[in-house]
Amino acid sequence: MQKDVAARPPRRRALAGRVRWCTRGLLVAVLSQAGSVLLWSAMVTTLATMAVGIGFLILPVVMIAVRGLANFHRRTAREWTGRGIDTPYRPTTSDGAYDTTGAFAHCRELLSDPATWRDFLWMLLDAPLGLVLGLLPAAFVAYGLNGMFVTPFLWQSMGPHWGFGATWFITDQGEANLAIPQGLVLIVVGLLIAPALGRLHIRFNRALLSPTRNARLTLRVEHLTETRSDAVQAQAAELRRIERDLHDGAQARLVSLGMKLGLADTQLETNPDLVRQLLADAMESSSQALTELRDLVRGIHPPVLAERGLDGAVRALAVALAIPVEVCIDLPKRPQAPIESAVYFVVAEALANVTKHSGADRASIRLWYADGGLRAQVGDNGRGGAKAEGGSGLRGLQRRLAAFDGELDIDSPPGGPTLVTMELPCEL
CATH class of the missing domain: 3.30.565.10 (Histidine kinase-like ATPase, C-terminal domain)
Structure with a gap:
């Protein structure tokens, strides 16, 4: 009994995960069609207006939409599988100002980036592939649910036909009832294939939306250049902090300590009481300086x-x-x-x-x-x-x-x- 109770939550989580993959598939199918239709229509409009100069103003907006859709798939890859897709785009140097010169320079930068054309290829192939891979598991589940809960009860109102929810010609109630076990099988199949097809679509996205080897090396060099600059700046700031702490803290106390000891040396024979007071102050200053040095070392590398x-x-x-x-x-x-x-x-x-x-x-x-x-x-x-x-x-x-x-x-x-x-x- 304890074994069954302990095993139930993992099974429920597995079932919930397969249902989530089915709903994700619907999202993939919708985005593959909506994104393709809208963005390719906008692209055709842009190219058609290039001759009169308006296209150079529209194209950057279209490219932002294309990259936004691609980046959404890159983010969902991380959310759904725990492994994201790196962004392959080159940094742009133009400000994209909406005048003839700025728009033309921006368009040239976008179109010269190989990742732009890979995005277009991805959109072209994702229209059929995303529809099939995304819709297939949900279609199995929907057809199975219809066979279990609709066909056995409403087949007569639809008349003898190839029943919606059955894969044979229905002529009586017995044949309609056979849609129930078939529907159960279809639901199970749809839930079983949903994660595999979802991950297959993500692998397709990763193949086209990831940086190429040359792009990855370029991005790596840029990243290393930026991090090296940050590391140098951080190191310089840390050295300035250490210098400031030494100057304002331990160094000042050590200078004060030296002055007190020098004054004590001059008053050693004439004013012993003052010498004792100066030595006590010197001991306190040395203790405080030691504490500040320890704090400084702790800030560099804690003991x-x-x-x-x-x-x-x-x-x-x-x-x-x-x-x-x-x-x-x-x-x-x-x-x-x-x-x-x-x-x-x-x-x-x-x-x-x-x-x-x-x-x-x-x-x-x-x-x-x-x-x-x-x-x-x-x-x-x-x-x-x-x-x-x-x-x-x-x-x-x-x-x-x-x-x-x-x-x-x-x-x-x-x-x-x-x-x-x-x-x-x-x-x-």
Whole structure:
């Protein structure tokens, strides 16, 4: 009995997943037809108006619509399978101003991008393929439901015919009742093939909408150039911070310490009481300078990270937070020291944002290693609305991770909850 109860939820989840794939197939079928008809009509209109110059103004709008549809399929690939499709487009340098010169330059850039023509090819092939792959599972289910709940009861009102819901000529009630088991089989078949056909359509999208090898190398070079620039700027900013902290903190206290010791040396024989006071002040200054130096070193590389590793350091961050934090860490081994440091500071900054901006009363931290990458999630039940460009420090986290070819994803709808997910490729 316990085995049956425990097995029921996974079966229900599997059934719900197959039903979702059926509904996704309907969406794919509708988009394949609507997108193709609308965008190709707009393209024909654009080309027809090129001769009078209006086409150069319309074409960028059409291309934005084409790329928007393609990007929607790229996003759904990630949402439906957990693996997205990279964007292959070259960055545009023209501002797309709506005058003759700007529009012509923009059109030339768009049409010279190979990804543009691959989008057109994808739309041309997706019209029949998306319709078949998307509609077939739902058609099986709909035909099976009709055979189970319509044909056995309404076949007489339709007269003897090849029954809608049956695959034979119906002449009596017995033949109509045979549509029930056939309908059940069709529903099962439709639900069984829905995930496979949905994933087949995503593989088709990935083949045409992904960057080519040359485009991927170009994008990689651009990404590395950008991340190198960000890393250099971040390093320069960090050096300026360390210099400022040393100058305003420990250095000033050490200068004061030297002056007090010099004054004590001059008053050693004439004013012993003043010397004792100066030495006491010097000891306090040296203690404060040592504390500031330790804080500075902790900001560069926390000792807890070197002593306990990433697991212990993150748990120490959770304990220090003012709200309850649920921690789940699954790391079979320690990552390399630079990766550990980057993840530690990203998690620390994310938790600081939870305290400062979210208004949450609960938070969670999850760390795990899978598929050659270290992944971390920081979540809270706060007010949401966090954005990388919102000045909350998330943009700085993106730059820190980009130096290691990592990514930061922020899911924070208004009203919450917020989930910040980071991923860094590494070896343990």
